[in-house]
Amino acid sequence: MRSASRLAGAGAALSVAALLWATAGPAAADPASAGLAGLAAPSVRSPIASDAFYFVMTDRYRDGAPGNDGAAGGRSVTGFDPASDAYYHGGDLAGLTGRCDLADPADDGLARIRRLGFTAVWITPPFVQRTVQGDSAAYHGYWFTDITRPDPHVGTAQEFAGFVDCAHRLGMKVFVDVVVNHTADVISYPQGSAYVPIAKAPYRTAAGRAFDPWSYTSGTRFPALSPTRSFAKTPVVDPGFAGAKAPAVLNQVVRYHNRGDIDWGSCVGRCEMDGDFAGLDDLMTEDWTVVRTLAQAYGAWITDYGIDGFRIDTAKHVDPYFFGRWLPLVQETARAAGKPDFTEFAEAWITDPAQLAELMRARSLPSVLDFGFQDAARQYVTGRATGGSLAAFFAEDDYYTTATTNAYGLTTFLGNHDMGRIGFFLATGTSATGPALLERDLLAHDLLYLTRGVPVVYYGDEVGMTGSGDGTDRNARQDMFSTQVTRWQTEQRIGSAPVGTGSSFDETSPIETHLAALAALRSSYPALATGAQITRYGSGPVYVASRIDAADRREYLVAFNTGDAAASVTVPTSTPGSAWTPLLGAPATSSDAAGRAVVSVPPRSSVVLRAAQQLPQPAAPSVRVVARADAITGSYRLTATVPGADPSTVTFAVRRPGGAWTAVGSDDARPFRVYVPAVAGARGRVQVAAVVRDSAGQVATSAPVAATLTPFE
DSSP states (O other): OOOHHHHHOSSSOOOHHHHHHHSOOOOOOSOTTTTSGGGOOOOOOOTTTTOOEEEEOGGGTOOSOGGGSOOTTOHHHHOBOTTSTTSBOOOOHHHHHTTOOTTOTTOOSHHHHHHTTOOEEEEOOOEEEOSEETTEEOTTSOSEEEEEEEOTTTOOHHHHHHHHHHHHHTTOEEEEEEESSEEOSOEEOTTOSBOOOTTTSOEEOTTSOEEOGGGGTTSSOOOOOOTTTSSSSOOEEOGGGTTOSBSGGGGOGGGBOOOOBOOTTTOOSTHHHHSBGGGOEEBOTTSHHHHHHHHHHHHHHHHHHOOOEEEEETGGGSOTTHHHHHHHHHHHHHHHTTOTTOEEEEOOOOOOHHHHHHHHHHHOOSOBBOHHHHHHHHHHHTTSSOHHHHHHHHGGGGGGOSSSOOGGGSEEESOBTTTBOHHHHHHHHSOOOHHHHHHHHHHHHHHHHHSSSEEEEETTGGGTBOOSTTOSGGGGOOOSSOOOOHHHHHOOBSSSOOOTTSOGGGSOOHHHHHHHHHHHHHHHSTHHHHSEEEEEEEETTEEEEEEEETTTTEEEEEEEEOSSSOEEEEEEOSOTTOEEEEEESSOOEEBOTTSEEEEEEOTTEEEEEEESSOOOOOOOOOOEEEEEEETTTTEEEEEEEOOSSOOOEEEEEEEOTTSOOEEEEEEOSSSEEEEEOOOOGGGGEEEEEEEEEOTTSOEEEOOOEEEEOOOOO
């Protein structure tokens, strides 16, 4: 998958549609609709759309090389204290790699993860850390000093190479967590840590001239800065860490914003991007030297080790132009290393789809972690929201649709190392216990695996880990191997007894078995992973959707029931007069001549059904398009109407007068929509059109419609 910025090159991040406004196409001598039919295209899919990710905190998985634990010298020096949830416990790359033997059931490393059906592994940052800050160690990996080599706590360069090689031999991709917003905290300020707004103390060049760093992001030059004259605060480096960062450029204090800590109680906007995140040194990402340094250093992990992608931490806390400049450099390195499908997904803790999508559209990110899905799924499986709420959530997927992105490439998840585990949400958010609690956990994972997006399972969820206290942060980072943290030995687990002094590898959890079955189901029927998702029903405790296999012209139904009683609902389908075979759950059903099918779902359970008949041959298609302002985003919504029930795909196109048609996105689920940005002045006067390709390959175009896509109030 390629983002718009990779086509645009360096400079401000522009969506595909915005590129159209900025550049006039060649003159068109053909009639208004000429060339439109050739734009018909399938909805795009990310290089990771078929994958399932296992997200693992390396320090907490398995200790394969006790010699790197650093037990001598005390935890304030080594960071090692396996009895404390705040320090290193000894997990490392050697333990995570294991023996790389799929045939050995006792191999608890990557082979175990692959046997559970995962095709990709995402690890916490492996880079050299500031070992201890305050009352905690950097076991999580987000306090780096040196991003050019692995931290000795997790292993050596050779062990990292062996880890990647093993993953690839097992058919797994490796994604590395990277940080572009900050480094470890080694800078302090004599003036104190309180954030100082730009209005009170603007940035100044070394010569004393006030300037805005954002105004320099479209070029490659950046003003010379002075440690004593350029910043709101005077940066002072801890003498113990002078020269500790690598690449060496990162030791220069003028490469940071130096404005003080983000005040989470009052900060909105610019302060989120140039304030220190919990005191961590905030990089001046507007500076091209910083952009190139981060691209080269992280790019070396692609070149040297052959990793397959990045998960990008704290993405919304860098300037809005950074990714439009950094990602093309990363992709250039990946292509040169023979990794044309290298891709990224980013963290931005935003639950509203319109806002989260805008982070992708405006900042050139190819994908983000879908915090909206996490919230919607959690509310649904705990019984606090209905199937209608879930339907309403998926209806907003069109915000993500562009010529290069859509919701199918989002990484979906149920919990994580910051907010807590799905097991904790279920155990504290419902009255369920015993088998009923386990059923809700399995239902949550059904929803994760069988709806659109790329599923990410947080390590330990597969053995029913929950949490204690508030369930967040340190309380959600348990050990897979035998733990010395006392409260973790007695914590509730879903589907099994507390672990005690044993290891999570010693027992088989029903959740593990279920995840392996879900992975096998997705592998056997790829439409359940990447097929178009069409909502069919959402009300009360039930949600039902179709997944479409475009190649086989076959429809599947996935249905979920969060209620404590069985439910039967009648849903429309695109496959009339067909038997439907159960692939998960029971019973079978059939659709009548109008395509209606009765779907029965047991309590706290899911059903997958496969149509025995292929989709019927549709009548010749037709399509019309309208453009309307979208008050939620300030953009314009293009909507296409296609008669009938065939699971077609609609490609939307825009052109300036006298220019060429440019596709701005393809949507494969009704209602067919895309969103394009408003543009001021004459460039906002355009024509819009739609091209439909039905399931049988028949194509039709709409009549072009004049539209004025200028800003509105």
